[in-house]
Amino acid sequence: MIPCRLALFSLAGLACVIAVFCGCALPEMPSQEATGANRLELDPDLEPPVTHVPLEYWRTHHREAVSRGEFPENECQKCHDPDTYCNNCHGYVGVKQIESVAAD
Ligand code: HEC
Numbered sequence: 001m002i003p004c005r006l007a008l009f010s011l012a013g014l015a016c017v018i019a020v021f022c023g024c025a026l027p028e029m030p031s032q033e034a035t036g037a038n039r040l041e042l043d044p045d046l047e048p049p050v051t052h053v054p055l056e057y058w059r060t061h062h063r064e065a066v067s068r069g070e071f072p073e074n075e076c077q078k079c080h081d082p083d084t085y086c087n088n089c090h091g092y093v094g095v096k097q098i099e100s101v102a103a104d
């Protein structure tokens, strides 16, 4: 009985160690406050379009607006640079890379 309990304790200990290490290994969430590759570069003077409100919803549902054609992807690039904005998050979440359209 005792060795079995010991084994359970050491398993729990191992799980804690793994959880701590995995926690540390997680990259920083992409945001406007983040640094390095996960930083979302944005001109602070820009006003977000109404489609962005609430932002928590837009963050996870913009795909729908783009694929329904309500908000063409090229329009996004009037405010967002794919190379320093969209793709810094798309790389993090594992979504396809957005191609930069030439500025007109
Ligand atoms: C008129 C300028 C403008 C246009 C056009 C625009 N955005 Fe934004 N977007 C902003 C601003 C400003 C913010 C930051 C809002 C804030 O922090 O409250 C933002 C934030 C976002 C965020 C949230 C990122 C985060 O996690 O904080 C996503 C995602 C996003 N935009 C995607 C898009 C997409 C996709 C399009 C095109 C369909 C688009 N935007 C078009 C100005 C724009």
Ligand code: HEC
Pocket (backbone or CB within 6 Å): 030, 040, 059, 060, 061, 062, 063, 066, 067, 073, 076, 077, 080, 082, 085, 086, 087, 089, 090, 093, 095, 096, 098
């Ligand atoms: C804060 C994170 C974040 C930012 C910033 C962001 N996206 Fe996304 N994007 C996502 C996520 C998450 C998905 C997947 C959502 C889903 O499948 O419903 C996605 C999906 C998409 C898709 C659909 C891709 C597919 O394979 O069908 C398009 C198009 C898209 N985003 C455009 C943009 C554009 C353009 C920008 C920059 C203006 C942008 N996104 C910025 C997180 C982000």
